[in-house]
Amino acid sequence: MDVIRNGWFSEIQEDLWPGQSFSLKVKKVVHEEKSKYQDIKILETETFGMCLVLDGIIQCTQRDEFSYQEMISFLPLCCHPNPRKVLIVGGGDGGVAREVVKHPLVEEVHQVEIDDRVVELSKKYLPSMACGFENKKVKLTIGDGFEYMKNHKNEFDVIITDSSDPVGPAVSLFQESYYELMKNALRPGGIVCSQGGTYWTDLEYIKKTLNGCKNHFAKSAFALTSVPSYPCGHIGFVIGSLDENANLKEPAIKFTTGEIDNLNLRYYSTDVHRGAFALPRYVEKFLYE
Amino acid sequence: MDVIRNGWFSEIQEDLWPGQSFSLKVKKVVHEEKSKYQDIKILETETFGMCLVLDGIIQCTQRDEFSYQEMISFLPLCCHPNPRKVLIVGGGDGGVAREVVKHPLVEEVHQVEIDDRVVELSKKYLPSMACGFENKKVKLTIGDGFEYMKNHKNEFDVIITDSSDPVGPAVSLFQESYYELMKNALRPGGIVCSQGGTYWTDLEYIKKTLNGCKNHFAKSAFALTSVPSYPCGHIGFVIGSLDENANLKEPAIKFTTGEIDNLNLRYYSTDVHRGAFALPRYVEKFLYE
Numbered sequence: 001m002d003v004i005r006n007g008w009f010s011e012i013q014e015d016l017w018p019g020q021s022f023s024l025k026v027k028k029v030v031h032e033e034k035s036k037y038q039d040i041k042i043l044e045t046e047t048f049g050m051c052l053v054l055d056g057i058i059q060c061t062q063r064d065e066f067s068y069q070e071m072i073s074f075l076p077l078c079c080h081p082n083p084r085k086v087l088i089v090g091g092g093d094g095g096v097a098r099e100v101v102k103h104p105l106v107e108e109v110h111q112v113e114i115d116d117r118v119v120e121l122s123k124k125y126l127p128s129m130a131c132g133f134e135n136k137k138v139k140l141t142i143g144d145g146f147e148y149m150k151n152h153k154n155e156f157d158v159i160i161t162d163s164s165d166p167v168g169p170a171v172s173l174f175q176e177s178y179y180e181l182m183k184n185a186l187r188p189g190g191i192v193c194s195q196g197g198t199y200w201t202d203l204e205y206i207k208k209t210l211n212g213c214k215n216h217f218a219k220s221a222f223a224l225t226s227v228p229s230y231p232c233g234h235i236g237f238v239i240g241s242l243d244e245n246a247n248l249k250e251p252a253i254k255f256t257t258g259e260i261d262n263l264n265l266r267y268y269s270t271d272v273h274r275g276a277f278a279l280p281r282y283v284e285k286f287l288y289e
Numbered sequence: 290m291d292v293i294r295n296g297w298f299s300e301i302q303e304d305l306w307p308g309q310s311f312s313l314k315v316k317k318v319v320h321e322e323k324s325k326y327q328d329i330k331i332l333e334t335e336t337f338g339m340c341l342v343l344d345g346i347i348q349c350t351q352r353d354e355f356s357y358q359e360m361i362s363f364l365p366l367c368c369h370p371n372p373r374k375v376l377i378v379g380g381g382d383g384g385v386a387r388e389v390v391k392h393p394l395v396e397e398v399h400q401v402e403i404d405d406r407v408v409e410l411s412k413k414y415l416p417s418m419a420c421g422f423e424n425k426k427v428k429l430t431i432g433d434g435f436e437y438m439k440n441h442k443n444e445f446d447v448i449i450t451d452s453s454d455p456v457g458p459a460v461s462l463f464q465e466s467y468y469e470l471m472k473n474a475l476r477p478g479g480i481v482c483s484q485g486g487t488y489w490t491d492l493e494y495i496k497k498t499l500n501g502c503k504n505h506f507a508k509s510a511f512a513l514t515s516v517p518s519y520p521c522g523h524i525g526f527v528i529g530s531l532d533e534n535a536n537l538k539e540p541a542i543k544f545t546t547g548e549i550d551n552l553n554l555r556y557y558s559t560d561v562h563r564g565a566f567a568l569p570r571y572v573e574k575f576l577y578e
Binding site: 008010018019020021022023024025045046047048064067198200224226227228229230231232233234257260261265266267268269271272274275276277278279280281282284285 | 314517519560561
């Protein structure tokens with residue numbers, strides 16, 4: 001459920017994060033429709049810029065999206081010594097594609113998004129993200145990520161799953177069978193990174209997803225980034241590597257701060273990479289011990 | 290301004306964090322009064338336990354306070370090789386005192402809180418925090434931190450300032466003169482740690498506060514912790530050391546995870562300490578370069 005009342009949009013999800021709600025002051029509801037898959041809203045907010053809302057849940061705002069998009073992209077890319085071919089599942093706003101193409105070793109980016117309306121509306125209303133689709137390295141397919149991967153085995157170095165939360169069209173992307181599918185679509189030494197929720201509300205669910213990853217990948221870990229417009233103000237990532245010698249917490253490729261600035265990264269850095277894996281003691285204990 | 294409407298408490302501060310608001314579902318307004326210094330509310334929430342609100346701003350909730358209290362205490366305590374005598378300014382709920390006394394080297398904790406009503410109400414309604422006052426190491430003075438420090442020079446190893454935001458009674462605790470005062474109240478090699486806001490909304494203000502610290506302390510840094518019920522879901526700390534050889538990012542005393550668990554720390558660990566100083570690239574650049 002979501003509510004726009006007295007000029008404020010409130011994100012209320014009693015199943016996912018009961019008893020708490022984040023609200024944004026809205027200048028204008030720019031667009032609203034029900035696509036084949038979900039309810040889509042584009043809001044112009046007072047202080048967070050344009051905002052994409054799917055099924056009542058904030059997906060991204062112009063003000064803080066760079067943190068999410070950079071981290072879901074550069075955490076796995078920098079864990080891989082040679083990430084040439086990348087698959088993005090979801091990510092219909094284009095922000096992940098925008099980040100992935102920045103990596104100097106990336107040659108091809110294939111993206112599968114199920115809902116073409118999210119892509120079209122992002123091109124119209126969120127051009128600072130949708131510009132990702134314009135890069136010539138990017139090939140976008142409208143379709144189902146599951147089906148796509150069944151037909152693309154042993155192809156990718158990195159698979160990034162930029163999904164909505166595990167309700168609605170994204171639910172299958174958190175299941176163990178999805179990790180098996182990704183494993184088969186990867187080349188040897190391949191790496192996956194998926195949106196993984198927040199430990200303040202979903203700790204059991206994170207453990208389940210992480211275990212699904214662990215059962216198919218030699219190394220797995222949970223990392224964090226700060227995103228004020230997400231529930232509890234941050235979001236986690238489940239990362240897995242097929243390389244049994246991988247150390248996910250230490251980037252395989254370490255960009256200097258000069259290189260980081262040249263790549264126009266505002267959040268990610270080698271230090272931020274390392275720090276992202278430092279989990280609160282009770283979370284570390286619950287997930288790993 | 291704060292609003293309780295349809296059973297939700299909303300924290301709206303158009304001066305401090307315009308256009309955004311965090312809300313908690315409220316079972317019951319347990320207490321409400323205007324003290325000599327501020328408006329005090331105690332709320333019983335649906336999913337965050339008891340919640341203390343001062344002048345419309347959430348100070349702590351039972352569910353997530355441990356992250357803040359542990360970090361504002363153990364970051365500076367673990368930066369000091371021998372923190373025997375500690376001063377807490379503010380912290381009327383007792384949560385910081387509860388954490389500081391856990392440190393095995395701490396012998397004496399002096400605390401100065403300006404508003405006795407916060408202390409009394411915390412004892413009555415927030416006993417899981419106010420238990421800090423019962424420890425025999427703790428000596429509480431009701432009074433002004435500024436005045437207290439003028440009469441206590443060269444006394445403390447660590448000074449922790451657990452204040453509300455820089456509006457109302459706490460405004461002077463963010464000014465450079467406060468850092469000068471703390472410097473004089475410290476023994477050689479002393480360390481300070483203060484609540485420092487969030488970089489998503491207050492970056493200019495953080496820089497100003499950090500510069501105030503830098504002008505009086507040999508080493509200074511900004512660190513972060515996750516607190517869902519605070520604006521943008523986290524809060525920062527400004528930390529300074531008089532020891533020019535100090536490396537704040539690396540604890541002087543490194544507790545093992547076994548020791549961390551025995552101290553009943555749920556958030557802080559040696560890894561979390563290191564990770565807390567990894568700032569987003571744009572923040573690092575703005576504050577340090």
